Amino acid sequence: MTPILECRALAKVYSGRRALAGINLTVNRGRIVGLLGPNGSGKTTMIKLASGLLTPTSGEILIDGKRPGVQTKRQVSYLPERTYLENWMTVDEMLHFFSDFYDNFNLPKAAEMLQRLGIQPGDRLKTMSKGTKEKVQLILVMSREADLYLLDEPIGGVDPAARDYILHTIISNYNENATVLISTHLISDVEPVLDDVIFINQGYIALTESVDDIREQQGKSVDALFREVFRC
């Protein structure tokens, strides 16, 4: 089967500064993968290339064997680091916005999850706390029946209870043939839900391995290994 995400000598240069230095990478289906690296290592660039918001400087990135485009946008559900939703929007408006955009958006499911959190259809984004905003956006993104979920820092800046909720939502909502790519540097929080990790550093892939293999072979957590690999 075609891997859901494949990078071949993928490079991205921003006005002279190299963000990705020609990486080769294969991500298979049905996995929850952590894209881990320090700030400025290329995580967001990689996710934006996969979602089609950026184009490669050289090399290529393939989603289900295809270059990012109209078809892949249907297959990819992307949670950006910063929201693209307007502050004045109500929950109900956001639900219909998503429903209009994506034919694979499961509106009843999203509405039910929001209701369970006590979020009212008339609530506006701007009146919500940071943690609630993150939860709402995650619910929208995870309620699409996609093949690849790209989550850019989904748990950054929210309290531990909200983190638990978000991780719980991720593991209980992705379908088993879909892949979830989570970029973060909050490793110890995400570690128990990951199958595999990709360490990225200064535009290079430093390591790709399964979490259980790291623990088995190194006798330490991914978090501990990360601290070693990226010691400042």
Added chain:
Amino acid sequence: MNWDLKSDRPIYAQLIEQMELRIVAGIYQAGERLPAVRDMAAQAEVNPNTMQKALAELERRGLVYTQRTSGRFITEDREMIRKLRDLLAKTQVEEFLEKMRSLGFSGQEIRQMMEQVLEGTEK
């Protein structure tokens, strides 16, 4: 009973151990149907693939079996569960003895200490 997962060992191996504990302790009864993998994973807050891997290993060991249409069940073989209970207990005792010996206790002293403490807790 909470899922207590340490960060320095493979998660699936720890899930296997904790499932064994639950079976031996009767939290999961012989012949009982297990919840869906996804629900068990969500409860333990781990990846469903990892839970699946742990359950597959328990199945290989015969503690769990799958019925094609109706799900996964704990074995009905009570003898097997009893043996597992003994084995887990033996491991605990061995670990305990090792620690006591490292404190310089002889076999005789360990027995005495055990009896003393046991009497204390049984009152």
